Amino acid sequence: MMKKPVPYNFASKSAPRQNDLSLLRRISDRYAATMGSAIEHIAGHRVDVTAQDIITSDFSQWSAALPPLSSLSVFRLLPLRGLIILHLEEAMINSLINVYFGGAPALCVKRTKEVFRQTEIQLIDRLAISLMERLSGVMSEYGPAKPIFQRHETSASYLADYKGEDQLLCQPFRITMGADISWRAELVYSPEASESAMEFVQSKTRETATEADPEWERQWSHNLKQIYLPLRTIVAQPTMRLPELFNLKPGDVIPITPRSKPPLFVGNRKFATGTLGEKNGCAAFRIEHIEQGDRR
Numbered sequence: 001m002m003k004k005p006v007p008y009n010f011a012s013k014s015a016p017r018q019n020d021l022s023l024l025r026r027i028s029d030r031y032a033a034t035m036g037s038a039i040e041h042i043a044g045h046r047v048d049v050t051a052q053d054i055i056t057s058d059f060s061q062w063s064a065a066l067p068p069l070s071s072l073s074v075f076r077l078l079p080l081r082g083l084i085i086l087h088l089e090e091a092m093i094n095s096l097i098n099v100y101f102g103g104a105p106a107l108c109v110k111r112t113k114e115v116f117r118q119t120e121i122q123l124i125d126r127l128a129i130s131l132m133e134r135l136s137g138v139m140s141e142y143g144p145a146k147p148i149f150q151r152h153e154t155s156a157s158y159l160a161d162y163k164g165e166d167q168l169l170c171q172p173f174r175i176t177m178g179a180d181i182s183w184r185a186e187l188v189y190s191p192e193a194s195e196s197a198m199e200f201v202q203s204k205t206r207e208t209a210t211e212a213d214p215e216w217e218r219q220w221s222h223n224l225k226q227i228y229l230p231l232r233t234i235v236a237q238p239t240m241r242l243p244e245l246f247n248l249k250p251g252d253v254i255p256i257t258p259r260s261k262p263p264l265f266v267g268n269r270k271f272a273t274g275t276l277g278e279k280n281g282c283a284a285f286r287i288e289h290i291e292q293g294d295r296r
Helices: 018-043 059-064 090-100 118-139 191-209 214-224 242-246
Strands: 048-051 055-058 070-078 084-089 146-153 167-177 181-189 231-233 263-266 269-279 282-290
Touching (some): 018 048, 055 059, 059 167, 070 118, 084 090, 084 118, 090 118, 090 181, 118 146, 181 191, 231 269
Antiparallel strands (some): 048 167, 084 181, 167 181, 231 263, 263 269, 269 282
16 A cells, blocks of 8 residues: 655754854954944934844745835845845934924924835935945945845735745844834845855864964074075086096086076076176175976
């Protein structure tokens, strides 16, 4: 009797380890320090930004918690894989556009439809690109990074690149303006983006960890100066037939013609060519040309 086939469940990617997240937390802290200047440029008011605890959530849970209208700017951050979403609250965009046209920061314009106005879309594009450029600046400490804008959405239902079970890594930020105004912003990493971001940071961290310490470099430099290398030059290279060589005896004279530019060898490797002369009563070699080949 044939057994009933049982569906196979492929193993899902495990959640990021705590020590992996600590690397991204350090990046987020440095990034928070640069976010304020981008917002202040538009708002004209002092802004403080604080990175909060990283949250892991699947896409269905994250999208269900979003309000009906949100600013969702989708980016690639090359060379990272996957997508990064910059989520800004509707209230933040509403207030900033009001401030931009001379209104009070705490006031918001009432909407007749759950859509962003054209002026708000222009502000979102300008602010989102500025914020992601600052993120790439922080990531550039670990290697070249470049943000690529993909598109802007107002609802998670339009994010067809994601599946409900996709594990997202969410980095929230608290943005405050004065004592009464506070907004929440998020960087939302797709599974591929969060994984490659950690690989990107860890690879540079490992390279830094293997660098020699200053004391080792000092000692290495000191020891290198104590190495002596044999130098030799060949003034002439006469030739002789084999029978003539066998007939040589003490007192015989071998005629030689000195080279006009004899070579200088370091060990068995040709290092330079030059001319023979005299200095301080001793024979001397003047270097006229140093070989430019592989000196390894």
